[in-house]
Amino acid sequence: MRWIRDQKRVLVTDTTFRDAHQSLLATRVRTYDLVRIAEATGKLAAGLFSLEMWGGATFDVAMRFLKECPWERLEKLRAKIPNILFQMLLRGANAVGYANYPDNVIRAFVKEAARAGIDVFRIFDSLNWVDNMRVAIEAVREEGKVAEAAICYTGDIHDPSRPKYSLQYYVELAKELEKAGAHILAIKDMAGLLKPYAAYDLIRALKDAVDLPIHLHTHDTSGNGMATLLKAIEAGVDIVDCATSALSGLTSQPSLNALVYALQRHERDTGLDPDALQKLDHYWEDVRKYYKGFESGLLAPSAEVYRHEMPGGQYSNLQQQAKAVGLDDRWDEVKEMYAVVNRMFGDIVKVTPSSKVVGDMALFMVQNNLTEEDVYEKGHALSFPDSVVQFFQGYLGQPPGGFPPKLQEIVLKGREPITCRPGELLEPVDFDALRLEVESKVGRTVTNRELLSYVLYPQVFLDYAQHVQTYGDVSVLDTPTFFYGLRPGEEIAVEIERGKTLIIKLLSVGELQQGGLRTVYFELNGQPREILIRDESAHVATEERPKADPANPLEIGATMPGKVIKVLVEAGDRVRKGEHLLVTEAMKMETTIQAPCEAVVEEILVREGDSVQTGDLLLRLGKKA
Structure with a gap:
């Protein structure tokens, strides 16, 4: 990697292709929109270091919400962009899921991802526990790919009241990752907590401590993102992450276009063509409008992030979770509780899946009107979210400084915690036996990639497979139709394969029938058709369930x-x-x-x-x- 470290110009990773990035609800950007701009990106932005393609949320959401295959997305983009490195985010022992998986699953996933087109694997652990990263680092090296090991940044190295996350802590962690076999060292500032002058000091210290190229990833939630990048560049950082301007800022990354202009005619000029990038950005300006309903609602930078420390990738997702459980009008309470929970848990590193644990606990406490004192007083009678129980059992690993003993005892209720690497306790997956099980559930043969999807997200994959069996490949639909449907009289052309196009015209939608059903009348290639569907938005009378008496434990x-x-x-x-x-x-x-x-x-x-x-x-x- 000396060619990276010794060159003067700053290399840039564009995060747009992973999730365009965090300004939209947890990566809901569809393959349809990505593929249409892919070839142009490969030509107009050929000087990029890499394009970030996958993260845990991308993999999950593709199946759960978009009803798409994440593997097929990757292959389609690889075919369109053969000349730029593809990068992904790998959660160490968690792969792209929320739990620890057996070692043979991690190795199998890395092997298949490498075959599908991933070149650079950014490997991290949600608690900065290097033991949870070693298997993934080794697996990437075995496949001949680039192992970029990441330090997750939290706290403030300039704040003496938080000595747990000092400059020395990060330096020692970097040395440990270098010894573990990392090709590149990443700083993963998932919440945008790295302030500009702290970035300068951190980069300088790491440059002195390790002989690796350094890659910085930060979010712009506070509004300080660009200043952080410029101070990091001044300190000698080798690679930085940005997003195309139309999808940058706020909980996303700083603007790629703005950074390119900022460094023009500077000794560390990126070498990228701002006019070419602007052509790509015009496309995303138009596409972003389709996703308006999934925006976080953050209209301006919020320095409040330094208080709650919520990762950029979680902000919009947790907000939608809050709405789904009826807490949309209590979002400020949820954010405040997020900070309270972090303190209760001992001030932990917060990134998926540890950030999900904190978010789950915050929602649980606000939903049930619990205070910190209530948890300690009534905890013996509370059923905590499973993610919280598993965290305190040690199934995500060991946090710096260990677990708060009293809270751990309350949450575990007599369960014995583990202190070793969780992967050591997990039996290897018998893929041959599992294949037979999955094929019996979906009623067809499954590929190795589908099998891995099932291992990581069992029910999500089964629901996705059932959706495909029922409705076919909906990824061929244009985005407005997929999200919002057709209006009466509207006609669209759907290319289901090369040379085969369906012309679909919606004629009318019938009256609501008993049970919430409607008849939809349409034309398919000029021929009248009709189908009976359930209107999920209809307010159909449902049986009122009795309520539990909170004073009666039975x-x-x-x-x-x-x-x-x-x-x-x-x-x-x-x-x-x-x-x-x-x-x-x-x-x-x-x-x-x-x-x-x-x-x-x-x-x-x-x-x-x-x-x-x-x-x-x-x-x-x-x-x-």
Whole structure:
């Protein structure tokens, strides 16, 4: 990597292709829009160091919300852009998921991602625990790809009141990553907390400490992003991350176009053509309008990020989660609680999946009107989100300084925490046996890539596979049609494969029928058709569920609005204190409801798949005879 380190000009990674970047709800940009600008990007921005393609959210959201295959997206873009390095974000032992996976899963995923087109793997751990990164670093090196090991930045190296994350802490971490085999050292400033003068001091110290190129990733939430990049460049940083101007700023990256102009005729000029980049930006100016409904709502820079420390990639996502569970009018409380939870947890590094743990706990506390004192006083009777329980069990790894002992005891309720690397305890996945299991569920053969998708996101993949079986490949639809549908009289052309185009015209939509159904009348290549569909937006009368009595511990109520995904007991079962009763989910946040005491299950009032609201009675317990 000496050619990177020794050259004078600043190299730039464009993050636009990963998620355009964080200004839109957790990477909802569709393959349709990316592929249309891909070839032009390869030609007009050929001087970029890399294009960032994947992160955990990108992989998940492609299947969960866009109903697209993330592997196919990567291959389509690789075919259009053969001349620029493709980069991805790899969560170490978490791959692109939210939990730790067996070592053979990490190796298999890296191998397949490399085959699909990824050249540079930015590897990080959500707690900066290097032990969780070693397997991924080794796997990338074995595939002959670039292992870019990342330090996640949090705190403030200039703040004496937060000595945990001092300059020396980051220097020692960098040395450890160099010894682990990193080709490039990344600074992953996921919340935009790295202030300009701190960036200068940090880069200078790291340059003196390690013999690696240094790559800086930051967010512009506070408005200080560009100043941070310029001070880092002054200090000698080798590569920086930016986003095309139309998708930059706020919770996204600083503007690529602005940086190119800022460094023109400077000794560290990027060498990129600003006029060529502007042509690409005009495209994204138009496309961004399609995604207006997924914006974070942040209209100006917010230095408040230095208080709550919420990562840019989480801000819009957590805001949507808050809306989904009825907390949209309490967003300021959620942000404040996020900071409180971080303090309760011992001031941890916050990036997926550790940031999700903090976010889940913040939503849980606001939803249930809990204070920090309430958690310590009533914690023995609370069913904490599963992510919080797993965090304190050590299944994400060990945070700097360890876990707060008292809170860990309250959350675990007698469970034994682990202190070793979680991957050491996980049995390797038997891919041959798993293939048979998955094929029996989807009713067809599955590829190695589909199998990996299932390992990482089992239910998300199954839902996606069912959607494809029912509706076909919806990625061929233009974006306005996919998100908003057609208006009566509107006609579109859909190319389902080269040389085969369908002309679809919506004629009318029938009246609402019993059960929330409507008849849709349309033309397909001039031939009249009709289909009966369910109107998901229709307000159909539903049965009102009884509410649990909060004063009665034997009436078990829902702690969050969402869906029942597992019922683990039957009426008549005897259960012990802490035994799992059922599992609910609210926007990717799972909560396992536990028995508050020894009891008998008297009545179960919900089934798997039922939607519930906060306080709905899920089941009744009776005192054990």
